[in-house]
Amino acid sequence: RTQVAVLPVVVHVVHNPAAPVQNIGDEQIRSQIEVLNRDFRAANPDVVKVPPVWRHLVADTMIEFRLADVDPAGAPTSGIVRTETSRREFTWDDAVKSGATGGADPWPADQYLNVWVCQLGGGLLGYAQFPGGPPHTDGVVILHSAFGTVGTATPPFDGGRTATHEIGHWLDLYHIWGDDDGACTSDDKVADTPNQARENLGSPTFPRITCDNGPNGDMFMNYMDYTDDAAMYMFTRGQATRMNACLEGTRASFLV
Numbered sequence: 001r002t003q004v005a006v007l008p009v010v011v012h013v014v015h016n017p018a019a020p021v022q023n024i025g026d027e028q029i030r031s032q033i034e035v036l037n038r039d040f041r042a043a044n045p046d047v048v049k050v051p052p053v054w055r056h057l058v059a060d061t062m063i064e065f066r067l068a069d070v071d072p073a074g075a076p077t078s079g080i081v082r083t084e085t086s087r088r089e090f091t092w093d094d095a096v097k098s099g100a101t102g103g104a105d106p107w108p109a110d111q112y113l114n115v116w117v118c119q120l121g122g123g124l125l126g127y128a129q130f131p132g133g134p135p136h137t138d139g140v141v142i143l144h145s146a147f148g149t150v151g152t153a154t155p156p157f158d159g160g161r162t163a164t165h166e167i168g169h170w171l172d173l174y175h176i177w178g179d180d181d182g183a184c185t186s187d188d189k190v191a192d193t194p195n196q197a198r199e200n201l202g203s204p205t206f207p208r209i210t211c212d213n214g215p216n217g218d219m220f221m222n223y224m225d226y227t228d229d230a231a232m233y234m235f236t237r238g239q240a241t242r243m244n245a246c247l248e249g250t251r252a253s254f255l256v
Ligand code: ARG
Pocket: 123, 124, 125, 126, 127, 146, 157, 161, 162, 163, 165, 225, 226, 227, 228, 229, 232
């Protein structure tokens, strides 16, 4: 593809009126869209921190995001839907994705990237559904205080990178460590990301060697690791290829 793919986004803000902070403002939502458009185009200012040995792997995915301007009925929209709930918080069980369970129904998942923003329990920052799953639960869910860069966004997850990470999953990326809990036997099915033992947290120092991956070690600054927002700043070419294969395959309805 030589043309940038622009994906329409609908943000469902599901909030309890007894906790007004959950009803995040439009500015916070716009700050998140800006982060996505920087991160997916390798236009994020912190990309300069990528270690020189990996600079050639930094990828512009050619994917951008825009708040939807037409709703499913064809009417103009801001791309932001606010829904009141009586629930105190949600979790990974998808209840936030349906009006029947206190959440908000998705817009057609073959035409919109559905993003639900709400209070999440248990320290969960967000979660995503991989391509190929049921349409009525397709999309990503993000904790309001890990969404965007202003308003309720709270350090160390106030850089908008939770959505970058979860949309990576939505476009078929696996965790960079292969989810094998230190076994070094499975990886992320991407050739140019080093095999690494397990997730990294916080802000590690380069190089961090695991799974015999020296001298450069883990690519802990990759969006698909678990480091702090300020410590992650790249997708690789291999990851960009995988996301674009998803856009040309399972999610091809977005390219028309
Ligand atoms: N699903 C992950 C979690 O809830 C998201 C981690 C995102 N990492 C970040 N630095 N924002 O822990």
